[in-house]
Amino acid sequence: MSNIASGNSIAEIAALIGDPARANILSALMGGQALTAGELAWHAGVGAPTTSGHLAKLAGAGLLALEKQGRHRYYRLASPEIAQAMEALMALAASGPKRHRPVGPKDEALRAARTCYDHLAGRLGIALADALHAQGHVVLADGTGVVTAAGRRFLDDFGIGLGTELTGRRPLCRTCLDWSERRPHLAGRLGAGLLDRSLALGWIARVPDSRAVSVTAEGREGFAATFGIPPEQDGVA
Secondary structure, eight states, X not given: OOXXXXXXXXXXXXXXXXXXXXXXXXXXXXXXXXXXXXXHHHXXXXXXXXXXXXXXXXXXXXXXXXXEETTEEEEEESOHHHHHHHHHHHHHHHTSOOOOOOOOHHHHHHHHSEEETTEEEHHHHHHHHHHHHHTTSEXXXXXXXXXXXXHHHHHHHHTOOOOOTTSSSSOSOEEEEOTTTSSEEEEHHHHXXXXXXXXXXXXXXXXXXXXXXXXXXXXXXXXXXXXXXXXXXXXXO
């Protein structure tokens, strides 16, 4: 059973996220991969001792989870809900006053195609959601998604096994507001399956030190043939 959030508890979480270094740490982990304290220090732009303090506060509040592999310690977001909250905050920040900062190649790469925790976002994520909806495989409404019987067959043929509706606490399909496109992309088990399968097929590749992903030549052909997404809409153009 979930606790009822009071104003004080909301303010505590907001204050934690509101620090620029901690916000950068959480944003870096939106890529879905666990990172070391050293890697997070680079993303945060602060020294190792300061980063350790920030990580302790975030982990203590339940925003981060720690994984140990031998002598190495890795941090990741503690749950998909935290990623969802961060994406919502990014959408709010993107809709605020313009900062008159020129758009650089990193910004464009993130807008084209990126990971949002464990699913695809950006123009590629939006194109996939639109394609599945237009083909009658997914019905989207009011922040939720329903996979149709035809959709289950299509996704099974594509190599994504969704299991049953009651598998775990994670919803089968929901939407997530895309901060750059201001439209919903797909999350939940379906969104995660699309990301994993696209990586496994070599259709996309992770960009080092970034949440961005690049669409490969095989991916441009695959997204067009399988989902009907023309190359100019696959996030690259």
